[in-house]
Amino acid sequence: MTMIFGVPLAVFMGQLMLGLINGAFYALLSLGLAVIFGLLKIINFAHGAQYMLGAFAAMLALEYLGINYWAALLLVPLVVGALGVVIERLVLRRIAHLDHLYGLLLTYGLALIFEGTLINIFGVSGSSYPTPEALQGGLNLGFMFLPTYRAWVLVAALVVCGGTWFIIERTRLGAYLRAGTENPALMQAFGVNVPQLITLTYGFGVALAAFAGVLAAPLYPVSPTMGSSLLIVVFAVVVIGGMGSILGAIITGLAMGLIEGLTKVYYPEAANTVIFLVMILVLLLRPSGLFGKEA
Amino acid sequence: MTFNRKTLASSIALAAATLVAGNAQAQMSDDAVRIGYLADMSGTYRDLAGPGGLEALKMAVEDVGGEVNGVPIEVFSADDRNSADVGANTVRGWVDQENVDLVAGMVASSVSIAVSKVLEEAGGLAIISGSAASSITNEHCTPNHLHWVYDTYPLANGTAKAVVDQGGETWFMLTADYAFGHALEADVTAVVEANGGEIVGGVRHPFPTSDFSSYILQAQGSGADIVGLANAGSDTVNAIKTASQFGLTQTGQQLAGLLIFLNDVHAMGLEATQGLLLTTGWYWDMDEASREWAERYFERVGRMPTMVQAGVYSSTMHYLNAVEAAGTDEAQAVRAQMAATPVEDFFARNGRIREDGRMVHDMYLAEVKSPDESTGEWDLYEIKSTIPAEEAYRPLAESQCKLVQN
Numbered sequence: 001m002t003m004i005f006g007v008p009l010a011v012f013m014g015q016l017m018l019g020l021i022n023g024a025f026y027a028l029l030s031l032g033l034a035v036i037f038g039l040l041k042i043i044n045f046a047h048g049a050q051y052m053l054g055a056f057a058a059m060l061a062l063e064y065l066g067i068n069y070w071a072a073l074l075l076v077p078l079v080v081g082a083l084g085v086v087i088e089r090l091v092l093r094r095i096a097h098l099d100h101l102y103g104l105l106l107t108y109g110l111a112l113i114f115e116g117t118l119i120n121i122f123g124v125s126g127s128s129y130p131t132p133e134a135l136q137g138g139l140n141l142g143f144m145f146l147p148t149y150r151a152w153v154l155v156a157a158l159v160v161c162g163g164t165w166f167i168i169e170r171t172r173l174g175a176y177l178r179a180g181t182e183n184p185a186l187m188q189a190f191g192v193n194v195p196q197l198i199t200l201t202y203g204f205g206v207a208l209a210a211f212a213g214v215l216a217a218p219l220y221p222v223s224p225t226m227g228s229s230l231l232i233v234v235f236a237v238v239v240i241g242g243m244g245s246i247l248g249a250i251i252t253g254l255a256m257g258l259i260e261g262l263t264k265v266y267y268p269e270a271a272n273t274v275i276f277l278v279m280i281l282v283l284l285l286r287p288s289g290l291f292g293k294e295a
Numbered sequence: 296m297t298f299n300r301k302t303l304a305s306s307i308a309l310a311a312a313t314l315v316a317g318n319a320q321a322q323m324s325d326d327a328v329r330i331g332y333l334a335d336m337s338g339t340y341r342d343l344a345g346p347g348g349l350e351a352l353k354m355a356v357e358d359v360g361g362e363v364n365g366v367p368i369e370v371f372s373a374d375d376r377n378s379a380d381v382g383a384n385t386v387r388g389w390v391d392q393e394n395v396d397l398v399a400g401m402v403a404s405s406v407s408i409a410v411s412k413v414l415e416e417a418g419g420l421a422i423i424s425g426s427a428a429s430s431i432t433n434e435h436c437t438p439n440h441l442h443w444v445y446d447t448y449p450l451a452n453g454t455a456k457a458v459v460d461q462g463g464e465t466w467f468m469l470t471a472d473y474a475f476g477h478a479l480e481a482d483v484t485a486v487v488e489a490n491g492g493e494i495v496g497g498v499r500h501p502f503p504t505s506d507f508s509s510y511i512l513q514a515q516g517s518g519a520d521i522v523g524l525a526n527a528g529s530d531t532v533n534a535i536k537t538a539s540q541f542g543l544t545q546t547g548q549q550l551a552g553l554l555i556f557l558n559d560v561h562a563m564g565l566e567a568t569q570g571l572l573l574t575t576g577w578y579w580d581m582d583e584a585s586r587e588w589a590e591r592y593f594e595r596v597g598r599m600p601t602m603v604q605a606g607v608y609s610s611t612m613h614y615l616n617a618v619e620a621a622g623t624d625e626a627q628a629v630r631a632q633m634a635a636t637p638v639e640d641f642f643a644r645n646g647r648i649r650e651d652g653r654m655v656h657d658m659y660l661a662e663v664k665s666p667d668e669s670t671g672e673w674d675l676y677e678i679k680s681t682i683p684a685e686e687a688y689r690p691l692a693e694s695q696c697k698l699v700q701n
Contacts, residue, residue, distance in 0.1 A: 011516050018508045116337075125342040125562040128536070138542055144512060147540045219540070220505055221532050221562055225339075229505060264509035269472055271509075272501035 007265055014144035015261045021150050023257020024157035025212060029230065030237040030249040031161055032208035035168065038244030039181045039201045042092060042103040047234070048227030049111035050206045053080050054213020055222045056118065059129050069132035069218075076214050077207035084206025088199045096198075111228070118224035126223025135218075153215050160211060161250045168246055177201060236279045242289025252290060324394065328368045328624050330356070330611065331389045333382055333410065334400035334425060336374035339503075339528050342558040344402050344425040347596050348607040352399055354592065355611040363618050375406045382406035383413050390417040396624045397422065397614055399607055404428035404475060407440070414439040420626040422614060424606040427527065427554055428475060429482075429689055432653040436696035439626065441633070441652045444606035445576040447475075449658045449687040450553050451482035453574030457660050457680070458521055458551045459490040466551075467519035468497035469510055469534055471526035476502070479525040479553055487523075495519050503530055507537040515543060527554040532563055539567040557601045560663055560675045569665040576658055577602040577642050578676050584641035599673040609642035610654070645684040651696040658687040 004012045029051060036044045057076045061067035067075065087110065095102045135149040168174035177197060180187045184194045213227075220226055237256050241248030256275050263274040270277075282290060332352050334344045349372050356368045371393070375382035382401070389395035390413070398414065401407045402425030414421050414437070421440040423431060429446040466487055470480040476499070484494050496517040498510045511534070514522045522543065524531050531552055538550055555573045579589035579599045588608070592600045617632035618624050638646030638654060646656035661676040669675065691699050 008516070011512065014512050014516075015509055018512065021508075022506055119337060119341070123342045123345075123558075124337075124339060125532075125558045127562055128564040128567065130564075130566075131540075145515075145542055145546075147542070149540065150508075219536075221529070221536065223529075223562075226505070229503065261509055265513070268498045268500055268510070270501075272504070 005266065010143035011265065015265050016258060017141070017144060017146065018150075019258040019261020020254060021154045021257070022260065023254035024154050024161075025216065025230075025253075026234060026237050026257055027161050027250045027253025028157045028212045028215070029209060029234040030241065030253045031164055031246065032205040032212075033234060033238050034241070034244055034246055034249035035164065035208070036202060036205035037238070038246065039177055040092075040096075040198055041100060041181075042107070042202070043100055044202075044205065045104055045108035045231070046087075046111040046114070047107075047205075047209050048229075048231030049114040050080060050084065050209040050227070051213040051216070051230065052118075052224060052227035053083070053114060054210030055129070055217040055220075055226060056122075056213075056224075057210065058214045058217045059127060059222045062129065069214075073211070073214050077211040080210035080213075081203040081207030085199055085203040087206075088202040092202065093195070093199075111231075115224050115228065122224060124223055124225055126221035126226070129217035129222055131218040149218055153219070156215060157212075160208070161253075164208070165246050165250060233275055236275045240275075240279050240282045240289060242292030245289065245291040248289060248291025322623060323364055323366050324396065324624050325366075327366050328363055328397075328615075328618060329389075329393055329395045330368065330370050330397045330399055331386070331393070331395045332370065332372040332400045332607075333375050333385060333398055333406070334372075335377050335402050336372070338377050340377065340402040340425065342562075342598075343528075343556045343601045344400055344603045344607070347592075347598065347600060347604045348400050348424065350596050351592060351600065351604045351608040352611050354595070355608045355615065358612070359615050359619075363615050364622060364624075368615070372400075375401070375403070377403040377406065379403075379405040379409035383409040386410045386413050386419075386421075387417065390414070390419055395419065396626070397611075399424065399611055401425055402603070404431060407431055407442075408435045411435065411437045411440040418626060420614075420630060422610040424610060425603045428478060430478070432649075432651045432696060433689065434695045436651045436698055438630070438652075438698060441610070441630070441648060441654060443610045443654045444602050445574075445658065446653075446688070447479050447482055447554075448689045449576075449682060450574050451479060451486045452687065453658055453660050453682050454551055454553055454572055455483045455486040455492075455523070456490055458549070458572055459487055459492040463521035463549060463551070464492045465495045465519040466492060466521045466523050467514045467517040468494060468523045468525055469507075469514065470497060470499045471502045471530055472499040473502045475527065476525050483523055483525060483553060500526075500530070502526070503528075505529075505533055507534045508541065510534070511537050511541050511543060514538075515541065515546065515548065519548065521549050521551050523551045523553065525553055528559070531555055532559050535571070536563055536567050544570065556603070557599060557673075557675065561598075561673065565664060565666045565669055565675065568663045571663040572679075573661055573663070573676075574658055574682070575602055575661050575676070576656070577605050578659065578661060578678060579605070580674065580676070581659070581678060588641045605642045609638070609640050612640065613638055644681075647684070649691060650698050651691065651694055652698070653688055655684045655688045657684050658682040 054076050058072040061072050131149050135152050138145050138147045180194045180197050188194050237252050241252030264271045332349045336345050373385045398421040401423045404426040407423045407426040424443045427447050429448040432442045470476045552573050560568050617629050621628045621632040634648040643656035648654050659678045660680045661678050
């Protein structure tokens with residue numbers, strides 16, 4: 001059997017595959033953060049809670065309204081995104097002129113409120129969300145048994161990441177967005193409604209988090225605390241990629257998934273810390289991140 | 296209480312009378328029996344004890360009529376947030392300012408050990424219902440605490456032995472990388488090897504971990520018969536869920552969960568957990584007595600009780616009965632009375648309190664039902680066999696507890 005650093009090739013390939021899938025999650029979540037930070041300069045600490053809300057909304061919709069997975073995949077991001085719009089209108093806008101730190105504290109407070117409320121109602125054990133019928137079972141890739149649902153997660157996440165990148169970097173709407181954040185006064189002079197653009201952008205970032213939440217629901221127990229543990233890792237990914245860089249968030253997310261996956265084979269004890277080690281290295285050598293603009 | 300001249304006079308008279316009577320008769324320490332409930336009320340361990348355990352405690356107090364020996368029973372509670380510091384400071388405050396007589400609940404083993412040290416210094420009594428570490432009544436034993444529901448010794452001894460007996464000889468261990476996981480792994484390894492099995496591999500994963508796919512893949516690659524889970528709470532839940540997604544059990548391997556609570560199985564659902572073997576101290580659908588109590592609990596809380604929540608009721612009841620029988624709430628007198636009385640109720644069978652503070656009672660090997668076998672939301676376990684009280688726990692002959700003469 002071919003061995004790679006003492007690990008059979010099949011196991012090695014399997015771990016790469018899993019790393020890629022986790023990376024797709026990191027990419028999707030850090031993309032939302034990067035969009036919000038890049039265009040609004042808000043450090044959205046409520047992102048983990050919004051991801052959790054996505055999973056919860058999908059579960060409650062199935063339980064009480066009979067809305068299935070595929071409909072939830074479309075509806076839940078809209079509903080949670082609308083909540084994001086309300087948050088932006090009611091509170092974030094009022095502190096937009098203040099230091100970044102205020103936005104961070106405010107969104108962190110919101111995250112605690114969402115989490116605490118749901119813990120009070122549902123407890124912390126969480127519930128399980130059934131895997132949709134069409135995606136049950138698995139594929140035999142020769143080197144591993146890959147559950148179909150995970151393959152789907154990889155594809156769905158990559159398509160959404162690619163689409164977002166395309167909209168922001170390659171379309172007229174994206175150009176407005178980028179210009180609106182560079183120089184809002186000038187854009188307003190051209191007749192573009194900048195505050196509305198900003199509201200919609202925040203709503204979109206939140207919708208991305210909720211979309212990731214719905215994707216995660218069949219994989220992990222749906223519990224109020226599911227977002228808070230992930231959030232810190234995702235922030236590390238955004239910092240490594242360069243705050244606000246869209247492409248950086250996507251590529252770094254995938255890369256960190258791979259690095260973490262390999263760590264789980266060679267030195268599992270460090271699996272939770274390896275991303276932070278990379279972050280420290282990047283901050284030392286290239287403080288604005290791998291894809292940051294002002295390097 | 297308004298402190299007027301009359302009550303002052305009568306208290307002096309009472310004090311004088313007590314002095315005259317000397318120590319001929321033990322007394323209630325003050326005008327109430329105070330029970331403080333300390334547990335994780337908001338974090339990872341909330342659902343296995345938490346507010347439900349407090350409700351169980353209140354049920355016990357109501358069932359004795361809210362008073363004992365003519366004084367009312369007061370109940371208060373606090374969240375230890377799984378922090379030994381928070382727990383120890385809370386209990387110190389309770390002892391100094393509230394005259395607490397009994398501390399109940401307690402989940403994270405580190406909290407229980409810290410609290411028992413405080414009570415050993417300050418005098419007082421704790422009954423620990425939620426913690427797992429068997430060291431609580433081994434090297435950390437004190438005259439000031441009892442350990443009620445279960446510990447890591449029967450978990451390893453029950454599940455691991457049963458699994459090896461059923462032919463699961465080669466094991467791959469999935470261990471949480473901290474003290475509790477290491478201890479459980481060591482206990483399991485000893486039991487597996489003593490029964491002719493073999494540990495062929497393992498992974499120590501960080502605590503906590505949400506994605507177990509990589510470790511499950513390694514377990515699959517190991518070719519072991521059994522994948523042993525030396526972890527708890529959300530880690531166990533995530534590992535089992537992932538194993539089910541990767542078809543681990545379909546390829547002939549079997550999972551052995553070593554610390555699994557009813558709320559965990561309920562959260563994961565039967566599809567993912569069916570066939571799982573586990574050791575438990577109690578199950579709500581064990582017999583008529585447990586069903587009857589569980590249904591009363593269900594009416595108040597809306598969920599079926601875990602073994603820990605049932606244990607809180609059982610231990611509080613045993614404590615209050617002992618206070619009544621001894622005629623005092625003085626900690627050592629009550630402990631002696633509790634130890635002198637066998638524990639036999641809806642929760643414990645063949646129960647007794649040993650000198651190391653361990654309440655030994657029958658433990659049960661259970662198997663999680665399949666979705667077809669289950670008839671309701673909480674119909675989750677089938678009890679396969681009973682592990683007799685005297686075999687389930689670490690024998691006193693092996694004890695390092697300072698209260699045990701070896």
